[in-house]
Amino acid sequence: MSNISIIGTGNMARAIGELAVAGGNTVEIIGRDQTKAADLAKALSGGTTTGRFGAVPAGDIVIAALLYANVVPVVAHYGEALAGKVIVDISNPFNSTADGLAIPEDTSIAQEVAKTAPVSASVVKAFNTIFGVVLSQGRPLDVFIAGDDARAKAAVAEFIETLDLRPLDVGDLNMAHWLEGTGLVVMGLARHGVGHFDFALGATTAA
Amino acid sequence: MSNISIIGTGNMARAIGELAVAGGNTVEIIGRDQTKAADLAKALSGGTTTGRFGAVPAGDIVIAALLYANVVPVVAHYGEALAGKVIVDISNPFNSTADGLAIPEDTSIAQEVAKTAPVSASVVKAFNTIFGVVLSQGRPLDVFIAGDDARAKAAVAEFIETLDLRPLDVGDLNMAHWLEGTGLVVMGLARHGVGHFDFALGATTAA
Numbered sequence: 001m002s003n004i005s006i007i008g009t010g011n012m013a014r015a016i017g018e019l020a021v022a023g024g025n026t027v028e029i030i031g032r033d034q035t036k037a038a039d040l041a042k043a044l045s046g047g048t049t050t051g052r053f054g055a056v057p058a059g060d061i062v063i064a065a066l067l068y069a070n071v072v073p074v075v076a077h078y079g080e081a082l083a084g085k086v087i088v089d090i091s092n093p094f095n096s097t098a099d100g101l102a103i104p105e106d107t108s109i110a111q112e113v114a115k116t117a118p119v120s121a122s123v124v125k126a127f128n129t130i131f132g133v134v135l136s137q138g139r140p141l142d143v144f145i146a147g148d149d150a151r152a153k154a155a156v157a158e159f160i161e162t163l164d165l166r167p168l169d170v171g172d173l174n175m176a177h178w179l180e181g182t183g184l185v186v187m188g189l190a191r192h193g194v195g196h197f198d199f200a201l202g203a204t205t206a207a
Numbered sequence: 208m209s210n211i212s213i214i215g216t217g218n219m220a221r222a223i224g225e226l227a228v229a230g231g232n233t234v235e236i237i238g239r240d241q242t243k244a245a246d247l248a249k250a251l252s253g254g255t256t257t258g259r260f261g262a263v264p265a266g267d268i269v270i271a272a273l274l275y276a277n278v279v280p281v282v283a284h285y286g287e288a289l290a291g292k293v294i295v296d297i298s299n300p301f302n303s304t305a306d307g308l309a310i311p312e313d314t315s316i317a318q319e320v321a322k323t324a325p326v327s328a329s330v331v332k333a334f335n336t337i338f339g340v341v342l343s344q345g346r347p348l349d350v351f352i353a354g355d356d357a358r359a360k361a362a363v364a365e366f367i368e369t370l371d372l373r374p375l376d377v378g379d380l381n382m383a384h385w386l387e388g389t390g391l392v393v394m395g396l397a398r399h400g401v402g403h404f405d406f407a408l409g410a411t412t413a414a
Binding site (some may be wrong): 099100104105106144145146167168169170171172174175177178179181182184185188189191192193194198199200201202203204205 | 306311312346351353356374375378379381382388389391392396401405406408409410411
């Protein structure tokens with residue numbers, strides 16, 4: 001079981017929070033809006049607590065469940081309060097038409113978080129290829145993860161397993177750029193070939 | 208059933224050729240090396256023919272089963288011989304360490320093919336996220352496709368269905384860049400989280 005803090009009170013925060021509580025993890029919800037955070041913590045139950053925005057989070061793993069444009073500013077705001085933490089970036093930096101990324105080719109939100117966070121923190125990209133609506137159904141799903149720190153990836157993988165999901169390592173943090181691109185492919189499939197949002201991308205091996 | 212020409216005599220040419228013949232399509236194999244092309248055509252049997260490299264291909268759909276660096280030069284060499292054809296680019300422009308793309312951020316091999324091919328030709332990106340070893344097993348797999356021409360995509364989708372594979376439209380040809388990036392993710396999974404090459408990426412819907 002893991003000690004998790006989730007910064008954010010939106011759909012992804014709720015979906016991951018529900019799975020995290022069901023998986024027996026200790027969960028803390030943090031929001032700029034303390035009332036929203038308290039409401040979500042109450043809805044999650046299972047002893048979920050709330051933390052003060054900007055203070056040292058209670059969890060060893062801190063999930064930034066924020067819109068992509070807010071991730072780096074929030075990590076910068078936290079500063080040394082994130083020292084030693086494993087920061088999980090789940091964002092998709094889609095452009096306004098969701099057919100390209102709103103960031104340069106040589107980086108990703110996760111890599112920008114790594115540049116911004118304390119040197120003692122580790123950043124892992126995860127969950128961005130899964131729609132919240134699918135995640136909240138909790139069925140077996142593959143969660144692609146990328147990061148430079150093997151111990152941080154192992155910690156996040158262990159957490160993901162408590163959610164009854166399958167963590168699949170894609171490689172170093174520079175792969176976060178391509179995981180964010182894979183988020184675009186998932187969006188393209190939802191709009192075109194699949195035609196709905198109730199699916200997930202996964203790796204299937206021969207039966 | 209479709210009329211297919213495959214330019215190339217390597218593993219992907221063989222894997223797609225085998226499925227194409229099994230699916231009842233008319234198949235032509237084209238290689239710079241006429242002997243290799245004849246050998247592959249003989250191995251595929253099913254009435255597979257060979258064509259002369261650089262001449263107008265017999266197929267309505269022309270699959271460039273080439274190393275990525277050769278795709279644009281070969282399309283340029285063909286020139287007007289590809290007028291009116293549906294050109295399928297299956298390449299992965301991996302850099303030497305296969306953790307980045309060897310092309311600029313604002314394009315893809317498929318988009319470069321579109322710039323190079325006759326205006327009456329249409330380009331579709333397909334098959335690049337599937338390892339040849341997996342494709343040759345022929346089990347149900349998702350084939351992601353991208354292109355600007357709906358009729359060309361429909362023709363390629365119809366061909367893919369004769370292979371007992373599932374075509375899934377990802378969107379316009381600008382998505383080819385992100386499909387090529389998804390190829391990197393597949394490679395990363397093979398090296399890390401999955402640990403072998405005998406898997407494919409697919410979209411799964413709730414049971």
